[in-house]
Amino acid sequence: MIRIQVLNDKENRYVGIQIQDSGPGIPTEIIDNLFEPFFTTKTAGTGLGLAICYDIVQNHGGYITVENSPTEGAIFDVWLPTL
Ligand SMILES: Nc1ncnc2c1ncn2[C@@H]1O[C@H](COP(=O)(O)OP(=O)(O)OP(=O)(O)O)[C@@H](O)[C@H]1O
Numbered sequence: 001m002i003r004i005q006v007l008n009d010k011e012n013r014y015v016g017i018q019i020q021d022s023g024p025g026i027p028t029e030i031i032d033n034l035f036e037p038f039f040t041t042k043t044a045g046t047g048l049g050l051a052i053c054y055d056i057v058q059n060h061g062g063y064i065t066v067e068n069s070p071t072e073g074a075i076f077d078v079w080l081p082t083l
């Protein structure tokens, strides 16, 4: 399951897209490494997926946050500046 929600911050400086999945979530010991280029836990992963996503979003003045849901899965928030 993938749930997508639109978010806004209080000052309306950013607009967010929240993506939550129903996967296993992210082990806390690797949550700080997710956006590092070539960091992967998959046998055939490049570890570039999230690093590239972060780079693209950052080049547009935004940022991405990640957390585990208290219920299930991982939650990624992609924030982009309002114009
Ligand atoms: N939705 C998710 N739920 C749990 N862990 C995740 C999720 N997304 C990423 N990860 C973890 O972060 C790591 C890095 O992800 P990233 O997308 O950068 O590379 P990858 O998926 O391993 O490789 P590739 O992007 O080449 O397929 C993954 O190997 C996995 O351990």
Ligand SMILES: [Mg+2]
Residues within 6 Å of the ligand: 049, 050
């Ligand atoms: Mg990936």
